[in-house]
Amino acid sequence: MSGHPSYRIATIEGDGIGPEVTRSAMAVLAEACGAGRLDFVMVPGGAGHYQASGEVLPEETLKACRELDATLHGAAGLPGATYPDGTEVGNELHLQLRFKLDLYANVRPIKLLKGVRSPLRDFDAGNAGRGIDYVIVRENTEGLYASRGAGVLLRGEVASDSLVVTRKGTSRVARFAFDLASKRGGALSDGKQRMTVCDKANILRSYAFFRSVCEEVHAEFPGVEIDYAYADAITVHLLKRPDFYDVIVAENMFGDIISDLGAATVGGMGISPSGEIGDGHGLFQGAHGSAPDIAGRDLASPVAAILSGVMMLRWLADRHGDPALGKDADRVERAVESVLEAGDFVPTDLGGKTRCSEMTQAILGALA
Structure with missing residues (x-):
């Protein structure tokens, strides 16, 4: 070589x-x-x-x-x-x-390899062309885990941790996810390049802000469709229609949870x-x-x-x-x-x- x-x-x-x-x-x-x-x-x-x-x-x-x-x-x-x-x-x-x-x-x-049986049998290779092949991009430096080692425990009675979302942290991970989607072949179900924002924007201001910053970054990637899913709903969607997804971006803790769920659908953490x-x-x-x-x-x-x-x-x-x-x-x-x-x-x-x-x-x- x-x-x-x-x-x-x-x-x-x-x-x-x-x-x-x-x-x-x-x-x-x-x-x-x-x-x-x-x-x-x-x-x-x-x-x-x-x-x-x-x-x-x-x-x-x-x-x-x-x-x-x-x-x-x-x-x-x-x-x-x-x-x-x-x-x-x-x-x-x-x-x-x-x-x-x-x-x-x-x-x-999150990719189902040939020869591996998914718990979601409908999406096994060879089943009407369906399959599982998407990527979860988890923001890795802030979110709820920014409180690690800095949370408050009062007198053994009250505990609190802070959820931290910044414009810089969100915009750079959103840009990373949009860029990744722009280089992939699109979702298996329809071939569309798509970036899904996973959040709880309907409940918490921090997640509404996360979503709004992702929307701003979307203007830089007109060829990629933007999509939204609440963190609780996406756990259902990843089981019912995983072939809809292409790239998913999420705050730190939500990304941690849904990436393990996704791994289970393609054979587990060992692969x-x-x-x-x-x-x-x-x-x-x-x-x-x-x-x-x-x-x-x-x-x-x-x-x-x-x-x-x-x-x-x-x-x-x-x-x-x-x-x-x-x-x-x-x-x-x-x-x-x-x-x-x-x-x-x-x-x-x-x-x-x-x-x-x-x-x-x-x-x-x-x-x-």
Whole structure:
């Protein structure tokens, strides 16, 4: 692959199944891109590192994530690894990275792959051309979660947290979502490029403001249709007519909730990728947790980590004007889908018995 640029990836294996799925992703991505294209720079972080050193995100790791081309992360969190106030250490790793790198768009593709049975059987592949393929863009730095660590607890009787919505935060995530919709093929049901705003504008001023800012940004994207759905109603729509959706944007907490619902409709968290993206940095990891109960037993599905790697390659390709890297990403996605469709290798989280190492080898074989 001489003549193509190379990329340095800050790689945090993390805790639980994190090391297993990260190594699978590294093997598949390296095979797809060819020798010398990707340099995985291993850096420490997570709950286990906190227990050993008192640091969940060492300065060297933050520096690598800031200076290298992208970040690949396995998973973080261990039972009993908590701060003195009882909150979990594991979440802190990517939360700190999220804020310190300003990763304001949490991108969760919801796509039903061939060979995977959806709980929504009407939308399985081959059913009158229907399917599930949309993206949830969750605002990642404010909303209700802006109160994290800053809420008020009065005398064990009253607790309050503040919902924070800013013009800057909303406009940039709306612009990200509209831009994404403008580059996709449109919703499966009608082919229209559509951006849906998920909110509770009928009840709370903060969400009405969120909606109004999204409407302002829409003027920049006349080719993309704007649509609205209340957070409670969209949970019904994502089950009844998922093929209507193309790109959905939501405040932090609502986005957190509906993206897990969407993942369940396409096979679960074990095959669902995610990316946390800002103007200058991108962090990619499977949507699942660290699953310490199966750690080290070769039982985890590497699919989410591998597909998160696909997202990383596409982000790098777009950012650096490297179409060859985009083609490598397409090859990996096709390899994953061909293995799942053939049905000989089924990960444990999809009801099969295929081990992490076996799934990895099958995908490598499909790539070759």
